[in-house]
Amino acid sequence: MKHLLSIDDLSAADITDLLDLTDHMVEIGQRPIPKVPALRGKNVVSLFFEDSTRTRTSFDTAAKRLSADTLNFAVSSSSVNKGESLRDTIETITAMGVDAFVVRHRSSGVPQMLTAWTTASVINAGDGWHQHPTQALLDCYTIRTGLNRRDGFDGLTVAVVGDVKHSRVARSDVDAFAKLGARVILVAPPTLLPTHVETWPVEVSHDLDSVLGELDVLYLLRVQRERMDDGLLPSLREYSTCYGLTAARAGALPGHALVMHPGPMNRGVEMVVDPGELPGSVILHQVANGVAVRMAVLFRLLGAGTDLKGHA
Amino acid sequence: MKHLLSIDDLSAADITDLLDLTDHMVEIGQRPIPKVPALRGKNVVSLFFEDSTRTRTSFDTAAKRLSADTLNFAVSSSSVNKGESLRDTIETITAMGVDAFVVRHRSSGVPQMLTAWTTASVINAGDGWHQHPTQALLDCYTIRTGLNRRDGFDGLTVAVVGDVKHSRVARSDVDAFAKLGARVILVAPPTLLPTHVETWPVEVSHDLDSVLGELDVLYLLRVQRERMDDGLLPSLREYSTCYGLTAARAGALPGHALVMHPGPMNRGVEMVVDPGELPGSVILHQVANGVAVRMAVLFRLLGAGTDLKGHA
Amino acid sequence: MKHLLSIDDLSAADITDLLDLTDHMVEIGQRPIPKVPALRGKNVVSLFFEDSTRTRTSFDTAAKRLSADTLNFAVSSSSVNKGESLRDTIETITAMGVDAFVVRHRSSGVPQMLTAWTTASVINAGDGWHQHPTQALLDCYTIRTGLNRRDGFDGLTVAVVGDVKHSRVARSDVDAFAKLGARVILVAPPTLLPTHVETWPVEVSHDLDSVLGELDVLYLLRVQRERMDDGLLPSLREYSTCYGLTAARAGALPGHALVMHPGPMNRGVEMVVDPGELPGSVILHQVANGVAVRMAVLFRLLGAGTDLKGHA
Numbered sequence: 001m002k003h004l005l006s007i008d009d010l011s012a013a014d015i016t017d018l019l020d021l022t023d024h025m026v027e028i029g030q031r032p033i034p035k036v037p038a039l040r041g042k043n044v045v046s047l048f049f050e051d052s053t054r055t056r057t058s059f060d061t062a063a064k065r066l067s068a069d070t071l072n073f074a075v076s077s078s079s080v081n082k083g084e085s086l087r088d089t090i091e092t093i094t095a096m097g098v099d100a101f102v103v104r105h106r107s108s109g110v111p112q113m114l115t116a117w118t119t120a121s122v123i124n125a126g127d128g129w130h131q132h133p134t135q136a137l138l139d140c141y142t143i144r145t146g147l148n149r150r151d152g153f154d155g156l157t158v159a160v161v162g163d164v165k166h167s168r169v170a171r172s173d174v175d176a177f178a179k180l181g182a183r184v185i186l187v188a189p190p191t192l193l194p195t196h197v198e199t200w201p202v203e204v205s206h207d208l209d210s211v212l213g214e215l216d217v218l219y220l221l222r223v224q225r226e227r228m229d230d231g232l233l234p235s236l237r238e239y240s241t242c243y244g245l246t247a248a249r250a251g252a253l254p255g256h257a258l259v260m261h262p263g264p265m266n267r268g269v270e271m272v273v274d275p276g277e278l279p280g281s282v283i284l285h286q287v288a289n290g291v292a293v294r295m296a297v298l299f300r301l302l303g304a305g306t307d308l309k310g311h312a
Numbered sequence: 313m314k315h316l317l318s319i320d321d322l323s324a325a326d327i328t329d330l331l332d333l334t335d336h337m338v339e340i341g342q343r344p345i346p347k348v349p350a351l352r353g354k355n356v357v358s359l360f361f362e363d364s365t366r367t368r369t370s371f372d373t374a375a376k377r378l379s380a381d382t383l384n385f386a387v388s389s390s391s392v393n394k395g396e397s398l399r400d401t402i403e404t405i406t407a408m409g410v411d412a413f414v415v416r417h418r419s420s421g422v423p424q425m426l427t428a429w430t431t432a433s434v435i436n437a438g439d440g441w442h443q444h445p446t447q448a449l450l451d452c453y454t455i456r457t458g459l460n461r462r463d464g465f466d467g468l469t470v471a472v473v474g475d476v477k478h479s480r481v482a483r484s485d486v487d488a489f490a491k492l493g494a495r496v497i498l499v500a501p502p503t504l505l506p507t508h509v510e511t512w513p514v515e516v517s518h519d520l521d522s523v524l525g526e527l528d529v530l531y532l533l534r535v536q537r538e539r540m541d542d543g544l545l546p547s548l549r550e551y552s553t554c555y556g557l558t559a560a561r562a563g564a565l566p567g568h569a570l571v572m573h574p575g576p577m578n579r580g581v582e583m584v585v586d587p588g589e590l591p592g593s594v595i596l597h598q599v600a601n602g603v604a605v606r607m608a609v610l611f612r613l614l615g616a617g618t619d620l621k622g623h624a
Numbered sequence: 625m626k627h628l629l630s631i632d633d634l635s636a637a638d639i640t641d642l643l644d645l646t647d648h649m650v651e652i653g654q655r656p657i658p659k660v661p662a663l664r665g666k667n668v669v670s671l672f673f674e675d676s677t678r679t680r681t682s683f684d685t686a687a688k689r690l691s692a693d694t695l696n697f698a699v700s701s702s703s704v705n706k707g708e709s710l711r712d713t714i715e716t717i718t719a720m721g722v723d724a725f726v727v728r729h730r731s732s733g734v735p736q737m738l739t740a741w742t743t744a745s746v747i748n749a750g751d752g753w754h755q756h757p758t759q760a761l762l763d764c765y766t767i768r769t770g771l772n773r774r775d776g777f778d779g780l781t782v783a784v785v786g787d788v789k790h791s792r793v794a795r796s797d798v799d800a801f802a803k804l805g806a807r808v809i810l811v812a813p814p815t816l817l818p819t820h821v822e823t824w825p826v827e828v829s830h831d832l833d834s835v836l837g838e839l840d841v842l843y844l845l846r847v848q849r850e851r852m853d854d855g856l857l858p859s860l861r862e863y864s865t866c867y868g869l870t871a872a873r874a875g876a877l878p879g880h881a882l883v884m885h886p887g888p889m890n891r892g893v894e895m896v897v898d899p900g901e902l903p904g905s906v907i908l909h910q911v912a913n914g915v916a917v918r919m920a921v922l923f924r925l926l927g928a929g930t931d932l933k934g935h936a
Contacts, residue, residue, distance in 0.1 A: 029409060032617070032624070033353035041657035043685065053386055054404060061355065061408050064381045069688045074677055084888035092678060092887060095911035096685050097653060263404060264396035287407035305656070312656070341721060344929070344936070345665035365698055366716060373667065373720050376693045575716060576708035599719035 037310030162221030474533030786845030
């Protein structure tokens, strides 16, 4: 495994293997000194063309726990803005000695494109509407631990609710959940469903209330306010009325069901109830697991030839 | 001691204890390799809603000398600006594994508020006009070493000069100096004195020249230029004439008196003379002591169960 | 050697000594863990008044490979912008404990000025049109390894092509190449030649084609687009026609000749051919060597009393 670009590139066994490795990383995070020398001397460069303090911080924390050096390449003040081609920038940073790029870009396919220009590993931290594979892995890990399902997701029903059309999180999650055996229901108004949804391994519903009772996992997507400007959403209030998680809807979920959200939440829109008062909310577990999953990914890509203690 | 929010929360004995610990930190800073493993694996996050390169750099240097990892949470590009609530942001960063937040905010009370939302320690690095406790500690340490007063400040006279009303430095310093036994004189025009000054443990003067001869410490506050727009200051020139430290005024101080300023200085306004030519100026000692005091605070909050060598 | 301000301050022997040390740093960079403890506990502060992600990243990587702590002093949000004098800012950062400043400024002479205000070492990372000494050192190292010339550059012919007048790279490179014994030809239109070029240790040509056949090294400078606004360049197309490296010109170079550029390149202007297809292009070697040369400079300035393993 040289890069992590898309859940497409992973088999169910690959995913399970990364989740097993994540167990070790969680254990490391619980030690008094939550740090191992595994990736000492490795250089991990964040290259975020779209701001995301949350995701960048998570990768940064993961890299530091493995003793890698991290470098935040400030795109806004870089030569990319002096007319240098992206290719020249990537080749230049590579020549300085980089082991992995963590890339976010608003265009789908940019992380893939980078792999042609660098000898370093490339990790897709979100590209356009396309993929956000570490989000899917941390979501799988959260379901696996939250519902005690080390053996896969056969028999689980997961609803992914909201703006599926413009969501890389949804694309990655649906792929991963389905690969592990879950039944996935997309719940969204027709304007926010992807074209060719019939080719996805999912069922579709426009009625959240009718599916709540069958769910093991309710996964709420973030509503992008700019979708209203596009005319795809009549109003946040109407969205909230039809698709928001209210106390009444939370009460209609089975008692064991998990409530998940990739963050940042729009309280009062897709999240009407206070998730802190939902016993099934694992939203902060997702965040915590994010660090451990990213440690697993970094170690799998860069740790060849060393064990977690940094021994050759 | 879990948080450091205000000098109010500290007794004279607590302050003295932190200053004693600072002695060790000063000694570490003088070693060829000024670094100890005490806080290895601890994660200190700076969360500055107001820019302050100076204070942030000081905390960052302190954390690194104790081998903690540091992370600068860029508020401007974070989800706080995507409509996420501050509470959700704090809970999210906490879930990633943070041991201490170092917080600056323009509203009084924000650091206190944060303590309800995180299991991490919170250090107030300045909140509105309220408090800046590490500044007060470093100022106490500078007086204690500069005047050789390990036993407290009984019998010392300290003037705090300038815009006391809008100054968190003044509030913190006055509390701390008074707790350690000093006599404190506020020197300011009536418009820049706090309301209810009669409840403060201080004397008040409007005439700097009349008190100079009795001072052991002259503490100049920074003049905020925006106070003139508020109509609280007629002009910088008039301020300077009445309250600025000129060579003549410096000459009227007792020979042993210290001159202090929290920085950054307005040369030509509150600081007319070149402090580099005043034998009593300890302004750069304040800066150097700031790193050591912040090491002491970080170690006191996060070092439970380890010694300075990082042994359990 | 306390500071590195200008190639002027170095003799040919000093340069050779730094290049010899760079050999060790290259070897360290090729290890599985490319990191040595030599500068543990040292604090290197970047102070970039002009943005340069490329140069800053190179110094940062160099410092981390030597285990120094690095701190990026954000000029834009610092007290320099609150009216604090540069001198007070430098004295303040120095008081926090800094071992070296890496400075870039658009005015010539600022790094020199800083040396009066700090006990730390100062490394000039580019000042105005004046100097960029580490660029010259990495260029020398690239020629020395690319042409196998450990003994100096006697008998080599180097052309420096483009906007010499406004280029600190050209000033530094010409000095260094000439000191090591090379014959240097400046190739530029008269408007882009420095005044008093007759005092430089160079020959001058306005005709790139006439010199290509004699070159061991073709060094292309970056064209600054703002020169056209100044009326010094008629158009980028005309510049490209006369001075750009086309495939035809590349074919007219001797087979062993090196093609160099300090980056970032303007493809289609000074670099018309794709350098990835030129066997003689060592542009990415320059970047890689930049990290090693900066390690050598940092170690020479800060490593007194330790070997590369960090032993006293």
